[in-house]
Amino acid sequence: MNNSAKLIEEAEFVIRPQPGPQTEFLKTPVDICVYGGAAGGGKTYGLLLECLRYIDNPDSKVLVFRREAKQVKNPGGLLSVSRQIFTRFGGTFNQQNMAWTFPSGATVTFSHLNTEDTVYSYQGAQVSAILFDE
DSSP states (O other): OOOHHHHHHHHHOOOOOOOOHHHHHOOOOOSOOOOSTTTSSSSHHHHHHHHGTTTTHEEEEEEEEESSSHTTTTTHHHHHHHHHHGGGGGGGTTTTEEEEEOOSSEEEEEEESSSSSGGGGGTTTSSSSSOOOO
């Protein structure tokens, strides 16, 4: 094993919010929170960290929406950033369902709401959290 591989293997990987708005977003006790700002401010990352609150509850079902399904797959978008985080917590991704499943059985599902009628396909769904990325 070379030295750089050894350093990577020995390095501790820490996941935490950035100081400022991302930390405040994750600390809020309210049921509805709107967190905005310029591109690159960490909103998507913060949203995915919010999902971690639910992953130990086997009954937890979290829905994360973007306007269009293709936006979930964009570089630096929900899917690529979620891989960096969720795999470290034992999450496995199902491409067909666009859903992460955690060892407890909790799920985080990515979807879209690109028309007003799309919302009706979620009528009656029992979910722990509904999150919107943009």
